[in-house]
Amino acid sequence: MKAIRVRSFGAPEVMRLEEVPDPTPGPGRVLVRLHAAGVNPVDCYLRSGSYPGAPPTPYTPGSDGAGVVERVGAGVGRVVAGDRVYVAASLSGAGTYSELTVCEEQEVFPLPESLSFAQGAAVGVPYATAYRAIFQRARAVPGEAVLVHGASGGVGLAALQLLKAAGLMGLGTVGSPEGRALALSQGASGVFDHRQPGYLEEAVKARGRGFDVILEMLANVNLGRDLKALAPGGRVVVIGSRGDVQITPRDLMGLDASILGMRLPNASAAERASIHAALGAGLANGTLHPVIAREIPLAEAPRAHHDVMEQKALGKIVLVP
Numbered sequence: 001m002k003a004i005r006v007r008s009f010g011a012p013e014v015m016r017l018e019e020v021p022d023p024t025p026g027p028g029r030v031l032v033r034l035h036a037a038g039v040n041p042v043d044c045y046l047r048s049g050s051y052p053g054a055p056p057t058p059y060t061p062g063s064d065g066a067g068v069v070e071r072v073g074a075g076v077g078r079v080v081a082g083d084r085v086y087v088a089a090s091l092s093g094a095g096t097y098s099e100l101t102v103c104e105e106q107e108v109f110p111l112p113e114s115l116s117f118a119q120g121a122a123v124g125v126p127y128a129t130a131y132r133a134i135f136q137r138a139r140a141v142p143g144e145a146v147l148v149h150g151a152s153g154g155v156g157l158a159a160l161q162l163l164k165a166a167g168l169m170g171l172g173t174v175g176s177p178e179g180r181a182l183a184l185s186q187g188a189s190g191v192f193d194h195r196q197p198g199y200l201e202e203a204v205k206a207r208g209r210g211f212d213v214i215l216e217m218l219a220n221v222n223l224g225r226d227l228k229a230l231a232p233g234g235r236v237v238v239i240g241s242r243g244d245v246q247i248t249p250r251d252l253m254g255l256d257a258s259i260l261g262m263r264l265p266n267a268s269a270a271e272r273a274s275i276h277a278a279l280g281a282g283l284a285n286g287t288l289h290p291v292i293a294r295e296i297p298l299a300e301a302p303r304a305h306h307d308v309m310e311q312k313a314l315g316k317i318v319l320v321p
């Protein structure tokens with residue numbers, strides 16, 4: 001089979017398409033023929049060598065994908081050969097930027113016929129992250145107002161759809177007119193431009209009070225100001241950050257407010273099962289419908305990584321074997 005391999009950490013160009021042996025599924029594992037692989041920012045951090053937890057080289061990147069079950073190992077009961085599925089985690093080093101991948105049975109989920117493989121590849125990390133941030137970390141409840149930073153990206157759009165489906169008010173920040181239109185089309189009640197000075201004050205003014213929850217995709221830029229945009233009892237969930245930031249702790253004290261960190265791999269097996277049970281219901285009933293920005297051939301994985309880190313986000317970028 002063909003797969004992208006990283007032989008040494010570095011720039012996107014270290015990723016090369018190579019011929020490697022087909023994997024076989026051991027007990028409790030599932031072999032999936034992939035039709036699309038999701039590209040997440042964490043894949044870029046790991047490939048650059050600057051992020052903890054990278055597998056030893058050589059390795060195949062990617063944890064998200066969608067395709068058809070090719071074969072199952074002994075003891076697998078959840079899926080059978082021929083099933084359409086999305087996968088939400090790969091085995092370490094044997095990722096989804098590939099024609100075939102092997103996953104643990106519990107990381108393989110049904111993909112409804114109504115969704116394309118590209119959409120299936122956009123579920124794993126983005127939707128699970130958004131769900132965990134909103135419901136498991138912030139414990140948001142219907143009626144609350146949630147500001148989604150980066151509402152034009154994979155996690156942000158997933159968050160807007162989840163909020164709408166659950167009866168919460170979702171507002172978003174974006175950095176382009178196209179992002180604004182996209183966020184509004186996916187359920188945002190209001191959208192603000194994070195390139196403009198004073199946009200958070202404008203968001204609070206438009207709502208009439210602070211936000212109950214803020215989902216933060218770039219904490220090193222926004223966290224200090226987020227704390228001034230919260231309602232009493234408000235929670236900021238730090239999902240993404242690319243550096244350090246200064247905050248004023250008294251902003252938290254005055255509001256009984258909280259800053260909550262999260263990293264998706266910290267979710268327990270039971271929490272992951274709960275997340276994907278909820279996502280499966282939303283995918284099946286049509287309330288969740290991933291937005292695809294671009295489909296890029298697998299061999300052009302370096303271009304996909306450049307785009308994820310440098311282009312304005314408008315949904316997910318996926319690789320097609």
Ligand SMILES: NC(=O)c1ccc[n+]([C@@H]2O[C@H](COP(=O)([O-])OP(=O)(O)OC[C@H]3O[C@@H](n4cnc5c(N)ncnc54)[C@H](OP(=O)(O)O)[C@@H]3O)[C@@H](O)[C@H]2O)c1
Binds near residue numbers: 042152155262
């Ligand atoms: N903690 C975890 O487990 C976890 C899991 C998944 C993702 N993440 C992190 O979450 C972040 C978002 O992931 P993603 O997959 O949604 O990435 P993405 O699709 O590349 O989207 C990035 C988003 O960040 C927005 N952004 C850019 N500048 C911003 C600013 N100054 N303030 C607020 N938002 C800004 C972008 O908006 P424009 O392009 O419109 O400017 C875009 O919507 C990344 O940092 C990622 O590493 C963390």
